[in-house]
Amino acid sequence: MSSATVPHTHHVSVWRRVQKQLGAAFNAVLNFFIDLMDYIMHPLQRLVGIRGMGYVFVLPNLLIFGVFILLPMITNFFYTFTGGANLFLDQRPYVGAQNLERLFDCQNFLAPNTCREDLFARAVTNTALFVITQVALMIGISLLTALVLNRKIIARGFFRSVYFYPVLLSPIVVGLIWKWILQENGLLNALLVAFGGDKVGFLTDANWARFWVVMISVWSLMGFYTLILLAGLQSIPSDLYEAADIDGANVFQSFRSITLPLLMPTMLVVLILSLIRAVQVFDVVFAFTGGGPGSATIYIVQYIYNNGFASATKEYGLASAASLVMAGSLIVLTLAQLRLRGTNNVT
Amino acid sequence: MTKRFLTFVAVLALLALTTIAVSAQDPVEIRFMWYSDGVEGDVMRDLLDRFEADNPGITVTLDVVPYATVRDNLPTLAQAGEAPDMARITNFGGMRGLYLDLRPLMSDPSLLEDNFAGAVLEAFRLPDDTEGLYGFPDSLSVTAPYINRTLFEQAGVDVPSDSMDEVSWAEWTDALKQVAEATGTPYAVAIDNKGHRFAGPAMSMGANFFDADGNFALANDEGFRAFAEIVKGWHDESLIPREVWLGSGGQYTAANEFFESGQVVMYFSGSWQIGRFDSVIGDAFDWAVVPNPTGPGGSTGVAGGAGIVAFAQTEHPAEVAKVMEYMLQPEVYKEYVERSLFIPADKAVIDLGVEYTAENPLVNAALAQFAVEAGKLQDQAIRLNLHPFAFAYYDASNTRLAQYFAGELTLDEAMTRLQEDIDAAVANAGS
Structure with a gap:
């Protein structure tokens, strides 16, 4: 034994003793609290029986769900059938289905000017268009990115982080960053002018604004869906590809016959999540275009927000009716997808 | 045993008295929701500091918020019973029925009643109310x-x-x-x-x-x-x-x-x-x-212009009225508009004459x-x-x-x- 190893061993043993004592102290504190809980749990168990204890354990979560989700949903339902500008339900007159009738009083939903609530019709058609384009692009780009990131490329870990990073940003920050880039005196227009081009009204032209809303939304969220798809790709056994390789299948044949079918359950999860999230689009667009130009990028949630919160004369009934319609459409979409999941044996 | 019990009761009584004494000395805090376009928030803070120095029992906290909060959120807060004690607003008629009537609380209601246009005072009132004094414009804008x-x-x-x-x-x-x-x-x-x-x-x-x-x-x-x-x-x-x-x-x-x-x-x-x-x-x-x-x-x-109101749900109506009455003193209002470069809406202040002290001649020309x-x-x-x-x-x-x-x-x-x-x-x- 060299002279240098003696102090080292000594240090290690001291450190282990300290660790042991710290562990014992921690256990003592923990045991104290466990004993304390016993005073509550034993009588509770005697009261509700051992089978009832399961309900006791989920009760806090159920309470949170009930107070913050279920109760507002029920309240929203009742608000739908009331009118006036008062906040509290007991002060609001019952108006029957007037608010719903107002929303659907329309000759042609695709011609919003024929609708009594033209802004609702515009919000619905804008949302439908957004959902179709954004979800298709989101799944396509996320899948492509996941396929690339699943290969043995240089700096794979770095790229995986880079694509996920926008997911961590607040939607308001995302909206404002892109607004600074795309506004008339923004970065992109400065570049266009520097290269001899003309400024483009990215935020003031309806088509450009719609295009950028979709692109920004995809940019900010694709990292999340890429991650899910990447997990799905990694769960596909590699021997299937090796077998296909031996059989002479090329990359595209392997993708079509192995990757796509085995990834379908994960793709369905991504479809469900992205569809629901796309229907609920609000914050990033609110910060980016505010719903403009005109009402080119107003979506259903902003319509609800404008009527319920951001107008001088709050139309809580109308906002609740629109919320109810949106909730209904989300339920229909989810049920359809669940049915699809069932037929595809997704677990 | 009796001695120990008596000592215990004495300690408890002492503690209770101390708590009551401390509570009695606690200043009343008035929450004042405020938004600023320019420097008026700093001016108001300065004026309120002087008010607090003269009234040690009252502190006024200016909660400075974006204008959108006053415009969009305050009405909902007020309806829900969560309004601040006072607020600077622009939609005078937007929260009618929720304001505090200052008439019975002010030592001199004429500061409000005589110094502001009837149509302005009416804007704060519900249609069937002809007497209530609920707020005043802190400036007139054009x-x-x-x-x-x-x-x-x-x-x-x-x-x-x-x-x-x-x-x-x-x-x-x-x-x-x-x-x-x-x-x-x-x-x-x-x-x-x-x-x-x-x-x-x-x-x-x-x-x-x-x-x-x-x-x-x-x-x-x-x-x-x-x-x-x-x-x-x-x-x-x-x-x-x-x-x-x-x-x-x-x-x-x-x-x-x-x-x-x-x-x-x-x-x-x-x-x-x-x-x-x-x-x-x-x-x-x-x-x-x-x-x-x-x-x-x-x-x-x-x-146009902003107005200052108090809310009926305040727990300190007397103190709120005192703050409002302080701001309505012609010399206080005068200093507020002069330093904020505002046009006064208060007739008494208009009669006194407003002297803007801006060094920038462009400011004086603009005001003129x-x-x-x-x-x-x-x-x-x-x-x-x-x-x-x-x-x-x-x-x-x-x-x-x-x-x-x-x-x-x-x-x-x-x-x-x-x-x-x-x-x-x-x-x-x-x-």
């Missing part, structure tokens, strides 16, 4: 155009209003285009996207906002149509920063930053910008307020011009902001005019929708 005089000089273009008493929007637009082209300024003109700013020029173009019963009647108004067409023309010719009206949906967006950074020749806004321009622009360029352009309806801006514009206000221009549904008009006009400028609606459709939106708001409030 809308009018600001110009960048340095750009006119650089372009060698005369400022039209320097040589003509009456200048139309068409004449202004020609001059502004010349200046913008000659100096390479990106925009000739800008106007905040708010129906309030839009109203004065529309009235000058002949708009009559109200029918005989005092209700909004804009669906077929020719003056309103005429000014809407002028602003549409500015958009089509890219004379105006399109993002102000088109890049923000129906949300209020001020165009002051375009003016402050020298990117626009004329900016249509109001007197509340003076303090901000004085501090932000400094000596970067010469700016001036010019008379409201003239049209078939004359030359008028519209009145706004005083002239205040004298030219049409009756409807004064009534507009006091109307209980003024903000329903402001909200709807932001959206509907933006839709027209964006080409989504024709002007006929936009004006019809605007009237329908206001009618729906009136019906909703009345049901």
